Amino acid sequence: MAKRPIDMHDVELAALAAAGGRAEFGELVRRHGSAVRALLRRMGAQPSLADDVAQDAFLTAFQKVGEFRGQGTFGAWVKRIAARLYLRRRSREARYVAELEGEPEPSGGVQAGELVDLDEALQALSEVERLCVSLCHGAGFSHPEIAQSLDLPLGTVKSHVKRGLDKLRARLAPVVDQHGRPADVRA
Incomplete structure (x- = not known):
């Protein structure tokens, strides 16, 4: 009897997703989606922006899942993708330069x-x-x-x-x- 995606390790899921397994990638999204959105919110993204960037990060991860080799966790890998996408978006909008000068009370x-x-x-x-x-x-x-x-x-x-x-x-x-x-x- 074949293992269900819910019973598989992230490395197994990523390998199957790289071979076209949408259900396996869906399980990875289910497992790590909230952690990715939480990281983005902690970085300063509003909830709706965090959702958008997280979705873009998982789309990028799906396209590049064959590059994931299991050196580190899948969660860390996709968080790095999301963080970079968020930083690029901030840079493109040129908002963060003005915010660098602000100090909190x-x-x-x-x-x-x-x-x-x-x-x-x-x-x-x-x-x-x-x-x-x-x-x-x-x-x-x-x-x-x-x-x-x-x-x-x-x-x-x-x-x-x-x-x-x-x-x-x-x-x-x-x-x-x-x-x-x-x-x-x-x-």
């Missing part, structure tokens, strides 16, 4: 009992910091790959990643009193 830490969403915390970063952190930690790009993709010097990318991570840590860290205890939000 500083914000304090999290009060005890307050829930913070990573996506919300990422919105506190400047656009370029959000892109660099998302590409590095969400899409698995190396610093040199980010530098090339964003056409920025390598040192600048490293600075944006470090500064962005520092801001995220500060934003997500609980606020404590002078004794190191969680601050009371009712005060």
Whole structure:
């Protein structure tokens, strides 16, 4: 009895998809679609744009699935495709250049009992910091790959990643009193 697509590993599905297996590629889309859209939203794409870019990324992946060799995960491979498509779209629209100069307003830490969403915390970063952190930690790009993709010097990318991570840590860290205890939000 043949294995069902749902029971197959991504590498098997990609190989069958490369041979024309639409159902197998559909299973890959089902497995990884939401993660790709989430990455794009974390990079700054509005939900509808994230959906459009994710669809384009999966179309590109379908056309190039024969190039996927299983060196790394399929999810990481398609996220890299999506991130590059998003960056190209941003570059074409020439919006990100103006946003590079904007700095977010500083914000304090999290009060005890307050829930913070990573996506919300990422919105506190400047656009370029959000892109660099998302590409590095969400899409698995190396610093040199980010530098090339964003056409920025390598040192600048490293600075944006470090500064962005520092801001995220500060934003997500609980606020404590002078004794190191969680601050009371009712005060």
